[in-house]
Amino acid sequence: MIEKWAKAVGCSEAATEDAIENGVRTRRYGPGRESAEVVFITIEGLGHHWAGGVSQAPEFLVGKNSKKFNATDAVWDFFRLHPIKAKENPK
DSSP, rough: HHHHHHHHTOOOOSSEEEEEEETEEEEEOOOOOOGGGGGEEETTOOSSSSSSOOOOHHHHHOOOOOOOOOOOHHHHHHHHHHHOOOOOOOO
16 A cells, blocks of 8 residues: 555655664655655554554553654654645636
8 A cells, every 4th residue: 555655646666765773664755746755654563552652542452552653753754844835826
């Protein structure tokens, strides 16, 4: 599915970066059209949680939490680096 997103925004279907650090795997695709980029991050051992967040359900239901990565910071950094470009209104 990630390769399909990459192709949809004009990136190569092959990752331009594939790195693992401290159990966190980051795969980057791009740049694509208008500098588009797809970033896919997986966290080893993370259950169904928001990475770096507070557990909202028992571990036996949703798996383990992890503090290896903070998803909130990553999402903010991504959108800060990739602002939406306003399109001019057609007249």
